[in-house]
Amino acid sequence: MKTNLITREGFNALKQELDYLWREHRPDITAKVAWAASLGDRSENADYHYNKKLLRQIDRRIRYLTKRLEELKIVDHAPAQEGKVFFGAWVEVENEEGEQLVFRIVGPDEIYERKDYISIDAPMARALIKKEPDDEADVMTPAGKKTWYINRIWYV
Structure with missing residues (x-):
């Protein structure tokens, strides 16, 4: 079981990663999948298979980060x-x-x-x-x- 503590910098870094994946990386890969799918036969289309796999990895990380950020408790330094x-x-x-x-x-x-x-x-x-x-x-x-x-x- 992981400890649910995190520093403010760490929390902000995870939020930034989630934001990047959701707003930039995932839309880019989704567009590549759509483009590769439009070429026709998907069974031998390496672009399609690679980007589809990458999209699944991105979605898995997004789900993990979304859930994990809710569980974490930020610990700030106290004098x-x-x-x-x-x-x-x-x-x-x-x-x-x-x-x-x-x-x-x-x-x-x-x-x-x-x-x-x-x-x-x-x-x-x-x-x-x-x-x-x-x-x-x-x-x-x-x-x-x-x-x-x-x-x-x-x-x-």
Whole structure:
């Protein structure tokens, strides 16, 4: 089960994607399908089959986004969060070997195509919640328990 939390930026990005799919991309592909269908025999028409498949993918994504946007709860930064790790925080951590990571804790709908975002549902995020700089967090990984030290926390 996905957590239904999202940052305002993430929510706006999903709304923008939905708007683009519905108002621009889908009408364009629908026109291509209609054009390809007008050429006659559809059984061997690659344009028709490809664009029809693409239209189904677009429709599936539109249905998903429409439903998902209704379920999501936007979480804005509150001044009371300063100095502690909460949803939406940027965190810099370091382990005993000196390996450093910098990432933002966001909702599961925001992590795709971003190497610097992790889901609030991730073990690392769960271990860091409510911690402060110089605190340590033990994270269970497939390789065993790892200890991370919090160097810095900030909010956008």
